[in-house]
Amino acid sequence: MSELLFRPVHELAALVRAGEISASELVGASLERIDALDGQLNAFTHVDADGALATAAAIGPDDPRPFAGVPIAIKDNRPVAGMPITLGSRLLGGLTPPFDAVLVQRLRRAGFVIVGKTALPEFGILPTTESALHGPTRNPWDLTRTPGGSSGGAAAAVAAGMVPIAHGNDGGGSLRIPAACCGLVGLKPSRGRVTLSPTEGESFLVTDGVLTRTVGETAALLDVLAGPAPGDASWAPAPPEPFAQTAARAPGPLRIGFCLTPPLETTAIDPLATQAVHDTVALLGELGHTVEEIDPPWALPGLLELFGAAFGPAVASSILFASTIAGHAPREEDVEPLSWWLWEQAQGLDAAHYLAAIGQLQALSRTLVTATAAYDAVLTPALAQRPVELGTLNGETSDPAATFRGGGEFTPFTPIANVTGQPAISIPLFHGDDGLPTGVHFFGRPAQEGPLLALAAQLEAARPWTGRRPELVAAA
Secondary structure, three states: OOOHHHOOHHHHHHHHHOOOOOHHHHHHHHHHHHHHHHHHHOOEEEEOHHHHHHHHHOOOOOOOOOOOOOEEEEEOOOOOOOOOOOOOOHHHOOOOOOOOOHHHHHHHHOOOEEEEEEOOOHHHOOOOOEEOOOEEOOEOOEOOEOOOOOOHHHHHHHHOOOOOOEEEEEOOOOOHHHHHHHOOEEEEOOOOOEOOOOOOOOOOOOEEEEEEOOHHHHHHHHHHHOEOOOOOOOOOOOOOOOHHHHHOOOOOOOEEEEOOOOOOOOOOOOHHHHHHHHHHHHHHHHOOOEEEEOOOOOOOOOHHHHHHHHHHHHHHHHHHHHHHHHOOOOOHHHOOHHHHHHHHHHHOOOHHHHHHHHHHHHHHHHHHHHHOOOOOEEEEEOOOOOOOEOOOOOOOOOOHHHHHHHHHHHOOOHHHHHHHOOOEEEEEEEEOOOOOEEEEEEEEOOOOHHHHHHHHHHHHHHOOOOOOOOHHHHHO
16 A cells, blocks of 8 residues: 555556555545655645545446546645635635636546645745745655745655645746656646636646656646636647657657756756756667757846746736735735735836736747757756755745745746746656756647657656655655
8 A cells, every 4th residue: 555656547547447446445545645744744735535535435446537536636726616725825814715627627527536735835936835824845855855836735745655646837837846856747738738717818827737757647637637618818729639649659769959058147057957967868869869959049138037027917916816805905914025025026017017028028938939949859957956955945035036036046947938838847867866856857849748748758768767765755
């Protein structure tokens, strides 16, 4: 049973269908591990043991759904009917939505059993997970370090085997960063690939996905989640075949560019991250791909400020929404200092300047996609630094501007894909001599998740990573 929740989700579903294990036993195993480990990790903001067991009890071996009985967790910024939603902020209080997000509906229709909600930093701002409301979430590989963010609770839960898979989302790297910190696979789908219904019609930066241990699981879940909902303002074009089908087929020889020059010129790259890229380049050559170093034109002066001008108003909108529900105007004492700083930044940004910032980012996107059009994928480090120690970056800061920049310097490569809308993936090909996972990061062609997943699956087959376990897990 200790290894059960480290098995791929399709294998777990097959065990339930074959009657080798019941859905109740599988969900019960997940709840037991949450009970055993979450006191140390603090990955969950809410656990619905009674609801999950009741759902599991209604699932039999004859259930035709592809993932019937498999437990999953939802990040605490998407509505799940009957479960509290906090966005990592005390401002929302005890808000409990009476409806599911469409992506949650799709997971339920596929047979997944929701066991609870996972932690994030306040409003998903930082690439760490240490909200004042819920406290720090810890990395299962090293309890003194961050699991990344903003989907840090999801990553910690999967890496520790509390759930085999978890939902998350990505507005600047929030799936890929925790994947790199925790030794998981993190795909940011293309812009518009996964609907944000019913709460939003579209987003320039944010898209939803999952954290998994294998590329095959990520591909299969993208098939579950992908597609628009009625009323969406925009959506990505449908793939020519299921993503899982493309991912299972080895890619032919590809032309791949690699880059070690970060978009933020002040950023230093950790030697282990640099070595991981060079080792990946060698592996890609062994697999028959053509690889060459490139220098994309992404070091735009003021890039972080432009990104903040696009991201800050989204945070301000969340603060305004939550304050309206609370029945008063936004107040400084209700949120963390970093959140309030972004609120104030947004108040000083009129509509014309906001639209101008979006326009500049869209122009940069067009330049970058054009400049890299000759390449099937672009390889970079996943992180510029090792997973930072707890307390290094959190919203309870006395210098919000420096903290926001520090987050960018920790993760300078990932936000670019949110700006361009391209799919991008972090895979845990290596493990550092400091005992921490070391991810590498690939940008794919626009709206081409399938070929990107096929490349990632080929690398996984060449250098398997799924047998690695944190010591915490072995002890449990």
